[in-house]
Amino acid sequence: MVIEAWPASRQAWERTKASLSGGVSTGLRASMKPHPLFFRGGSGPRLTDLDGNSYVDYVLGWGPVILGHGHPKLTAAVAAQLPYGSTYGAGHLLEAEAAEAVLARIPGTERVLWxxxxxxxxxxxxxxxxxATGRRRFIKFGGHYHGWTDPMLIGYRPGPDGTLGLGSLGQNPATLDDVRLVAWGDLDTTAGLLTTSGTDIAAVFCEPVLCNSGVLEPPPGFLEGLRELCDDTGTVLVFDEVITGFRIDSGGAVTRYGVTPDLVVLAKAIAGGFPLAAVAGRADILDRTTAGVVHAGTYNGNPVVLAAAIATLEALGEPGVYDDFERRGRALADGMRAAFARYDVPVTVHQVGPVVQCLPGVRKARTFDDFLAADQEFYDRLTVQLLRRGVFTLPGGRWYLSTAHTDADIAETVAVIDESLGATLDEGPGPRVSTA
Ligand SMILES: Cc1ncc(COP(=O)(O)O)c(C=O)c1O
Known part of the structure; x- marks a missing residue:
């Protein structure tokens, strides 16, 4: 069956637009094609929308739902905690239990901050x-996303004039001076910035795999090079593992690539869909929160969310989880490549564990510019055809797998990709092919 329309979702969107800005809870969701969908629930790797349609879910809440929807042990852990209250604003033992679970999985980390x-x-x-450094600026790489705050949003996507800089109306332009932007993988420029006197650089931030812009792995030796440069210059190296943490390996990029930063930023997968984030790393840096560095938050260390984290990390520690992620991720990526090849459509497909990226119209993607060269309009049309056939995907080409996705789900999805690609090509032109 091919879905023709989503009347109940459409109606729900009309209703929510009257009370929520844009009819969505996060701006980006308004861009989902053909319009935002509304769901009644999920189970394992599947979601059911208000019209009663069922989808294999590769959005997974934009990443956190790493165990699939309604995982029994995660649900039980949260349900067991709920009768004891939602938050105390004071200490409890789950804080340490969850922190110990993080420290045990990520080598070189000594403290956690929730x-x-x-x-x-x-x-x-x-x-x-x-x-820690007494310096002000930081280096970040073009296309890397470290959240929507003023300094961090700089350089995430080109602005209307095509240059990388401010990313939002209302962003403080003064923050531009805090950031030195470098191309992902360019160690020479990074070295130049770090060793020039007076550049005043406190930290180097990166997504160790550039998941937000093409799932671009670090070039060989690059993370090691950053580590060495930061050691030589007393600069703090930060891996933003909000996506990669506990996903691309048991200790994220740290164990996958064997490079230990000073600080690791974690979120998404850490609590299986509950709102938790963390900074883990060196005690001498993190302990500064008791020596003059202000960090606060009413919900920090919330017991319900930490119960979710403990259950999630335990489930991810079961034997074979990361081997299965790798194998199923590869099966999805290979299936995608085969479908595009069958229709003779150029594509680049990247895969790192359970994260897959599809870049139509691109023959090879190594840089942020290569990612930007992919034909997103074509991809949008493809996502609608996938949706019509029961496969729910993110805009922009990234796919996430959960532990709940089976080999059979992947095989079914690969067949749907093939059919959906055919339908996309039947209704309009193929992707614009990048000449790079
Ligand atoms: C790498 C990375 N860092 C930071 C963030 C921001 O996290 P949050 O949306 O929880 O604020 C995201 C969100 O997608 C992300 O992908």
Whole structure:
């Protein structure tokens, strides 16, 4: 069956537009094609919308739902905690239990600091780095996303004039001077900035795999090079593992690539869909929160959310989880490549564990510019055809797998990709092909 329209979702959107700005809770969701969908629930790898349609879900809440929807042990852990109250604003033992679980999984980390979102976790990491070094600026790489706050949003996407800089109306232009932007993988420029006297750089921030802009792995030796440069210059190295943490390996990029930063920023997968974020890392940096660095948050260390984190990390620790992620991720990526090849449509597909990226019209993607060259309009049309056939995906080309996705789900999805690609090509032109 091919879905023709989503009347109940459409109606729900009309209703929510009257009370919520844009009819959505996060601006980006308004861009989902053909219009935002509204769901009644999920189970395992599937979601059911208000019209009663069922989808294999590769959005997974934009990443956090790493165990699938309604995972029994996660649900039980949260349900067991709920009768004891929602938050205390004071200490309880789940704080340490969850922190110990994080420290045990990420080598080189000595302390954890809890917060609720990845955006605030990155901001406090920056503040800690400034306090630890007595310097002000930071290096970030073009296309890397570290949340929506003023300093961090700089350089995420090109502005209307095509240049990388401010990303939002209302963003303080003074923050531009805090940031030195570098192309992902350019160690020479990074070295030049770090070793020039007076550049005043406190920290280097990166997504160790550039998941937000093409799932671009670090070039060989690059993370090691950053580590060495930061060691030589007393600069704080921050891995923003909001996406990669506990997803691309048991200790995220730290264990996958064997490079230990000074601070690791965590969110999304850490609590299986509940709002938790963290900064983990060196005690001498993190302990500054008791020595003059202000970090606060009413919901920090919330017991319900920490119960979710403990259950999620336990489930991710079961044997074979990361091997299965790798194998199923590869099966999805290979299936996608085969479908595009069958229709003779150029594509680049990247895969790192359970994260897959589809870049139509691009023959090879190594840089942020290569990612930007992908034909997003074509991809949008493809996502609608996928949706019509029961596969729910993110805009922009990234796919997430959960532990609940089976080999059969992947095989079914690969067949749907093939059919949907055919339908996309039947209704309009193929992707604009990048000449790069
Ligand atoms: C790498 C990265 N860092 C930070 C963030 C911000 O996290 P949050 O949306 O929880 O504020 C995101 C969100 O997608 C992310 O992908």
């Amino acid at each position: 917060c609720s979102t990845g955006s605030e976790a990155n901001l406090v990491a920056l503040r800690l780095a400034r306090a």
